[in-house]
Amino acid sequence: MSIHQRNFSKILLFNIRFFFRKYPALPYVLKWLCISLIIGALVGSASAGFLISLTWATDFREQHLWLIWLLPFAGLAVGLLYHYWGKDVEAGNNLLLSTLNNPEGTIPLKMAPFVYLGTLMTHLFGGSAGREGTALQMAGAIADQLAKPFRLNRNERKTLLTAAIAAGFGSVFGTPLAGAVFALEILFIGKIRYHAIFPVFASAILASIMTDLWGAQHTHYPIGKIPSPGFLPVVYSIIAGMLFGICAATFSKLLHRISAVFRAKINYPPLRPLIGGIIIAAAVFSLGTTRYIGLGIPVITESFEHRLPVDDFALKIAFTIITLAAGFKGGEVTPLFFTGAALGSALSLFIPLPFGLLAGMGFVAVFAGATNTPLACILMGMELFGAECGIYVAVACVVSYLFSGHNSIYSQQKIGSEKNSRYRSDRDKSFSDL
Numbered sequence: 001m002s003i004h005q006r007n008f009s010k011i012l013l014f015n016i017r018f019f020f021r022k023y024p025a026l027p028y029v030l031k032w033l034c035i036s037l038i039i040g041a042l043v044g045s046a047s048a049g050f051l052i053s054l055t056w057a058t059d060f061r062e063q064h065l066w067l068i069w070l071l072p073f074a075g076l077a078v079g080l081l082y083h084y085w086g087k088d089v090e091a092g093n094n095l096l097l098s099t100l101n102n103p104e105g106t107i108p109l110k111m112a113p114f115v116y117l118g119t120l121m122t123h124l125f126g127g128s129a130g131r132e133g134t135a136l137q138m139a140g141a142i143a144d145q146l147a148k149p150f151r152l153n154r155n156e157r158k159t160l161l162t163a164a165i166a167a168g169f170g171s172v173f174g175t176p177l178a179g180a181v182f183a184l185e186i187l188f189i190g191k192i193r194y195h196a197i198f199p200v201f202a203s204a205i206l207a208s209i210m211t212d213l214w215g216a217q218h219t220h221y222p223i224g225k226i227p228s229p230g231f232l233p234v235v236y237s238i239i240a241g242m243l244f245g246i247c248a249a250t251f252s253k254l255l256h257r258i259s260a261v262f263r264a265k266i267n268y269p270p271l272r273p274l275i276g277g278i279i280i281a282a283a284v285f286s287l288g289t290t291r292y293i294g295l296g297i298p299v300i301t302e303s304f305e306h307r308l309p310v311d312d313f314a315l316k317i318a319f320t321i322i323t324l325a326a327g328f329k330g331g332e333v334t335p336l337f338f339t340g341a342a343l344g345s346a347l348s349l350f351i352p353l354p355f356g357l358l359a360g361m362g363f364v365a366v367f368a369g370a371t372n373t374p375l376a377c378i379l380m381g382m383e384l385f386g387a388e389c390g391i392y393v394a395v396a397c398v399v400s401y402l403f404s405g406h407n408s409i410y411s412q413q414k415i416g417s418e419k420n421s422r423y424r425s426d427r428d429k430s431f432s433d434l
Contacts, residue, residue, distance in 0.1 A: 029198060035150060035160070036202035039167050043139040043203070044210025047171035050116060050138065051216040054131060057124040058294050065290065068126035071281045075127075075273025078118045079327055083269045086114045089141075092329075093133050096140045096161065097412035100187055103157045106148070111141035118329030126293045127280060128319035129330020131172055136331075139168030139207075159196040162187075163203035170204035171211040174218035178380035179204040185373040189406065191416025192375075219297055221304050221341075221363070223385040224356030226392070236351050237361065237395040240344065244362055244396060245403025247343055248369025251317055251336065252407040258325035269327065276326020280319060292319040296338040303345035303359040310349070313342035332409045333367060340366030357392060360385045365396035369404030372413065 061067050082090045089095060089111035099107055119134040143164030147157045162183045170179025180201045184192045227233050262272045284293060291299055292315045299316075302308060320335040344362025348355035360381060368377035374397045381393035402419055 032159075032163075032199040033202060035146060036163060036199050036206055038146060039139075039143050039160075039163055039203045040206025040210055042142050043164060043167040044171045044207035045214060046112070046138050046142060047135050047168065047207065048211045048214030048216040050119075050131065050134060051172065051211070051218075052214075053116075053120055054123055054295070055217070057120055061124055061126060061294070062290065067124065068281050068284050068290070068293075071125040071127060072274045072277030074121045074125040075277035075326065075328055076270055078121055078329060079270030079273045081114065081118070082327075086110065089114055089137075092137055093331075093410055094412040096136060096165065097187060097410055099140075099144075100158055100161045100165075101412070101414070103154050103161075107141050107144040109141050109145055112138040115329050119331075122323065122328045122330045123294050125277075126284060126290070127277070127323040127328045127330065128293045128296070128316065128335060129323050129328060129332075130295065130334030130336070131331050132169060132333035133331030134329065135168040135172035136165055137168075139164040143167070155195075159199055162193070162196040163199040166200040166204035167207035171207035173380070174208060174211070175380045175383040176201075176204040176208040178376045178383055179208070181379055182371075182373050182376035185376055186371065186410070186413065188414050188416025189372045189408070190419060219301070221301065221360065221384060222356070223304060223360045223389055225354050226357055226388050227353065229391050233353060233392070234395060236353050237392050238399050240347055240351055240353070240358060240361055241365055241396040241399025242403050243347065244340060244343065244365035245369040245400035247313070247317075247339065248336070248366045248400060248404040249407045251321070251332075251339065251366070252370050252404070252409050254317070254321050255325060255332070255409060256411065258321050262325050262327070273327040276322050276328065279322050279326075283319065283322075287315075292316050295334045297334075300338050300341045300363070303341040303363075304356045306345075307348050307355045308342045308345040310346045313339045313346065316342065332370070336367045336370055336409075337363050340364065353392075357389060360389055361392055361396040364393055365400040368397040369400035370407075370409050372401060372404070372406075372408055374398050374401040 089108055092115065095107065115134045115137045119129065119131070122129045140161055143160055147160055152160055165186065166180045166183035169182050170176035173179070183200050184197065187193065266272045266275060284290060296316060299312065316335055316338045320332070324330065324332065340362030341359040343366065344358035345355045348358050351358060364377040364381040368374045377397045378394045382390050406415055406419065
């Protein structure tokens, strides 16, 4: 190498070092952009495959309703799978949150295929469950495998898992902004952790793009007429938000309490979904409708088209709680969407707001109250229904968040900041005891 080449190399190296010292965020951004690209590709592809599979399972079940009679045996199979081979991943979303709070060993990769298979069987044979839990667990299990190759330390691993949650949520619902904020809000009530903000948004957006590239479809809900903001419409929104928050708290409390009943009364875990499956199958054929099983997307769509009966939301709560408390796999969020949209639509009977707007408000507000993520739900409402409904959605989500108390569908969620000084601060108390 000539003298000129050596001098040029030294000058170039000096300039690079000087640039990095002047802009210390650049190495961080480049590193996490690389990791986020991998997370986005893997998680987005997994979500796409999962969504396509769920569509197939739902369509196949509706064409072969006799499959619902096999729900107890499907539950027994899933129960046996987790009891003998999946005890270390059975906690599901709560395992993700506990690992995020206190990273120890790597989340087993088997969590992804186990929860995928369990959720697919739940929907194929007629259980009432959602998809967010599966998407988050698949994302967390996949992304956590990157910790060792990239030599991530403890804090960086927390960032990795937060980004995975954002990617899973944003891609499965087609709402990347809401997915990112959900991941930042979910661990602590009333506290957002900004340290992971770049990887979280990058992963959520990239995963959502990847899911779309695979051709996975997301449902769109036309919210219809939105009145101009005014004093009375805002007051009506506050009243609706109060009812949505009470509904969210009721759902969370019942889920924990019925789960405790199943655990107390049935000692052998695989028998719990067997019994739960018998109850669900009998209820479906007694009512003569499949309206309250599966994701319930057609009923959610109906809630935006006309006023629903007042018992739709309550029956969905009952079917979902029995399904999940018994040990079937799936998420709580889409059933919460159903519950909120159906309740909102029914509330138009005495709250003078358009039923489509009330359905949209309930769609996200019950979810906000049950997960304590109001900012994510406000963004989700605007991503799904348009910015025009932002004021009404924001009021409903915030009031629902306040009125749901310190209840949560996630028992590992911690209290970062009390919602109100009258609430008792007890950060270590399990939500199952509230």
